[in-house]
Amino acid sequence: MNSLHETYRRPLFPRGPGLGFRTFLLALASLALIFHDTRSDSLQPLRSGITVTLTPLVWVAALPSRLLNAAGDIDLRATLESENKDLRAKQLGFEARLLKLEALEAENRRLRELMASAATLEEQVLIAEIVAVSQDPYRHQISLNKGARDGVYRGQALVDAQGIMGQIVEVAPFSSKALLITDPDHGIPVEVNRTGLQTIAVGRGDERGLRLPFLPSNADIRTGDLLVSSALGGRFPAGYPVGEVYEVKHLAGEHFMEAYAHPRARLNQGRQALLVWSESYAGADDESAASPEPAVPTATPPATPEAQPTPAKPAPTQQPATAPAAKPVAPPANKPAQKPATTPETPAGPPRVRP
Amino acid sequence: MKSARSLHGYFLLSLLLALLLQLIRLPEALSAARPLWVALMIAYWALREPRISTLFTSFIVGLLLDVLFAAPLGQHALGLVVVVYLVERLRSIFVLFPLWQATFALIPVWTVFCFLMFWIDGATQHQANAWLRWLPILSTTLFWPLVFSVMELLRQAPEEE
Numbered sequence: 001m002n003s004l005h006e007t008y009r010r011p012l013f014p015r016g017p018g019l020g021f022r023t024f025l026l027a028l029a030s031l032a033l034i035f036h037d038t039r040s041d042s043l044q045p046l047r048s049g050i051t052v053t054l055t056p057l058v059w060v061a062a063l064p065s066r067l068l069n070a071a072g073d074i075d076l077r078a079t080l081e082s083e084n085k086d087l088r089a090k091q092l093g094f095e096a097r098l099l100k101l102e103a104l105e106a107e108n109r110r111l112r113e114l115m116a117s118a119a120t121l122e123e124q125v126l127i128a129e130i131v132a133v134s135q136d137p138y139r140h141q142i143s144l145n146k147g148a149r150d151g152v153y154r155g156q157a158l159v160d161a162q163g164i165m166g167q168i169v170e171v172a173p174f175s176s177k178a179l180l181i182t183d184p185d186h187g188i189p190v191e192v193n194r195t196g197l198q199t200i201a202v203g204r205g206d207e208r209g210l211r212l213p214f215l216p217s218n219a220d221i222r223t224g225d226l227l228v229s230s231a232l233g234g235r236f237p238a239g240y241p242v243g244e245v246y247e248v249k250h251l252a253g254e255h256f257m258e259a260y261a262h263p264r265a266r267l268n269q270g271r272q273a274l275l276v277w278s279e280s281y282a283g284a285d286d287e288s289a290a291s292p293e294p295a296v297p298t299a300t301p302p303a304t305p306e307a308q309p310t311p312a313k314p315a316p317t318q319q320p321a322t323a324p325a326a327k328p329v330a331p332p333a334n335k336p337a338q339k340p341a342t343t344p345e346t347p348a349g350p351p352r353v354r355p
Numbered sequence: 356m357k358s359a360r361s362l363h364g365y366f367l368l369s370l371l372l373a374l375l376l377q378l379i380r381l382p383e384a385l386s387a388a389r390p391l392w393v394a395l396m397i398a399y400w401a402l403r404e405p406r407i408s409t410l411f412t413s414f415i416v417g418l419l420l421d422v423l424f425a426a427p428l429g430q431h432a433l434g435l436v437v438v439v440y441l442v443e444r445l446r447s448i449f450v451l452f453p454l455w456q457a458t459f460a461l462i463p464v465w466t467v468f469c470f471l472m473f474w475i476d477g478a479t480q481h482q483a484n485a486w487l488r489w490l491p492i493l494s495t496t497l498f499w500p501l502v503f504s505v506m507e508l509l510r511q512a513p514e515e516e
């Protein structure tokens with residue numbers, strides 16, 4: 001074992017550049033790549049090209065956990081029946097609430113038009129599967145099985161049933177990567193649901209969740225406060241739960257205090273996530289270069305041909321019908337009365353209640 | 356005696372396997388202690404098979420790892436290139452050691468790899484839990500004898516026929 005292979009001959013006169021020189025060249029190339037990649041986006045085509053080539057590898061790597069999941073899906077008939085019954089009861093409850101919601105939505109739209117605000121409520125979502133592939137344990141990222149082909153764009157918000165999970169940072173044709181809100185590179189504008197206090201939640205990079213740095217020392221925030229996303233920055237849809245404060249820390253001798261929050265979304269569990277097309281994407285200009293579809297100044301998100309986009313609201317067709325009907329009435333009534341210049345485009349008012 | 360072509364086939368196959376092992380999802384608690392499979396495999400080939408050039412391949416595989424982990428392009432490539440350089444440079448020493456001594460002698464190599472990853476993450480403003488980062492050194496050291504023996508077995512078996 002502790003001898004060289006018998007066919008090994010050390011070349012008497014080695015040709016070509018030596019080992020040290022080749023290493024030096026490759027290390028230099030790596031450093032140049034690192035430098036270039038962290039400073040600009042020009043290597044993105046190379047990256048997505050490699051991602052596409054590696055798709056089979058990722059698929060194979062995700063196979064074991066997929067098989068495990070499939071095995072876990074085998075269930076007794078009785079369990080299925082009882083689960084079905086539960087779900088039916090739940091759906092009935094939701095439908096009843098939805099009826100009320102539609103009326104509230106219409107009312108909200110009318111009120112917003114009276115206030116001449118541009119924000120609309122329509123959002124479209126798409127279900128994406130989380131690919132069961134390990135990531136660097138020091139980066140809080142997940143891979144999704146939807147990509148540019150489904151209209152996914154960089155900066156798109158990702159939510160689950162409990163709250164905001166993160167945003168898309170990398171898009172390949174058939175897959176994408178999302179950065180979770182607990183990553184230390186991630187910050188999300190939030191507001192405290194109880195008081196409307198606006199701040200930013202930064203990921204802590206560990207299991208403990210989010211950090212709210214630089215709060216004024218007299219800020220009204222306490223343990224148990226719900227944080228919801230605010231539409232500042234225009235990247236996340238407003239009003240989704242983000243986290244719950246579990247500790248408020250006054251630092252002795254500091255002008256600021258810090259609060260810590262647990263994320264609401266179940267980041268490490270679950271197999272599916274929802275991609276949200278928020279209305280501000282339509283008018284956003286900073287990320288439109290990364291998106292394949294041209295930005296349209298309407299609230300309708302780009303259509304996704306292959307996948308079934310499940311609308312957040314069940315009746316999206318009737319909403320455009322009511323909107324134009326109300327429009328001609330509203331503007332003449334409020335225009336002279338209000339100063340349109342002072343109206344913020346995305347009001348930071350009370351967060352919208354979602355179904 | 357195997358032809359150089361089948362040797363390269365084995366080489367690429369083992370690298371693919373290492374990439375898969377690196378990718379397969381582990382429970383959250385274990386994933387920080389996952390051994391550096393790709394570095395292990397590359398170091399094995401660099402140590403045992405002077406007939407194939409591992410240096411450039413390690414660069415390419417490193418780029419693949421960077422894309423898979425969404426790290427800055429070149430981060431793992433640099434680490435792997437340095438690992439191969441160290442192993443090839445010190446090959447004449449390593450082959451004299453019995454397996455258990457070589458296992459310990461390789462610890463500095465894994466440490467250098469982990470340090471490079473840590474350093475580049477720091478330089479690109481990506482802070483992370485600093486203490487868990489050194490855990491792979493331990494697990495990689497523990498896995499080296501296993502990988503080495505299994506690869507030796509696999510590599511010798513067809514040759515005896």
